[in-house]
Amino acid sequence: MKLTINGKNYKISAEPETPLLWVLRDEIGLTGTKYGCGIAMCGACTVHVDGQPVRSCSLPLDQVEGEITTIEGLGTPEALNIIQQTWIDHQVAQCGYCQSGQVMSAAALLSTIDTPTDKDIDEAMSGNLCRCGTYPRIRAAIHDAASKLKDA
Template sequence: MELIVDGQRHEVDVEEDMPLLWVLRDELGIKGVKYGCGVAACGACTVHINGEAVRSCQTWVSDVDGPVTTIQGLGQPGALHAVQEAWVELQVAQCGYCQSGQVMQAAALLEQTPMPSDAEIDQAMSGNLCRCGTYPRIRAAVKLAAQKAQGA
């Protein structure tokens, strides 16, 4: 089975019902995608498929129908995505475990809604849990990223 992940083609020999999360982590060595709950309730495993945020723990590899972007493919050192820049600038992360999923969810939100309201941010981010409770900093970082992406 062929996958395009972070712009690179990969041939994987796995069962069709293997969750994408385990293909990414165990088969391709992409450790930025985190395992949190395994039931799509926490958002730690969020990746993009065709630009849409999905929970990789509940996405079978056979259901992947386009390019996959992980946190490791969102931006590059020296050329971070606006969301990653905002996360660093506002020091959003505490423990950091959930942050790759948070960043991926925020990036997908800004693709669909370039200047979201507080309510839109809260709604879009509501499925991503942060045990450290950095939600106010997450919202502030999404707003800052929106401004950065708009060149403001």
């Protein structure tokens, strides 16, 4: 099985029904994508497949069609994506465990709607659970990132 992840090609030998999440984490070592629930209820495992947000815990390897982007592919500490930079500016994270998924969901939202309303944000982000309750800063950061992306 071949996968393209963050622009790199990988040959994967895991069983075809293995969820993408565990291929990323255990087989490849891309641990930025997190395990939270395994049933697509918390969004911690969100990655992009061809730009679409996907819960990787519930996507079997043999059903992956398209190029995968994970949090590591969005940006790095040395080369931050604008959304990650905004997440830093707003000091969004607390425990931080859900934030990879939050950032990936926000990035998918901003790639389809350049100026999301509060209602757009409500809808796009309701699948991402945060037990620390960083939601007010997530909302503020998305609005801010939207205006920064327009200026960029």
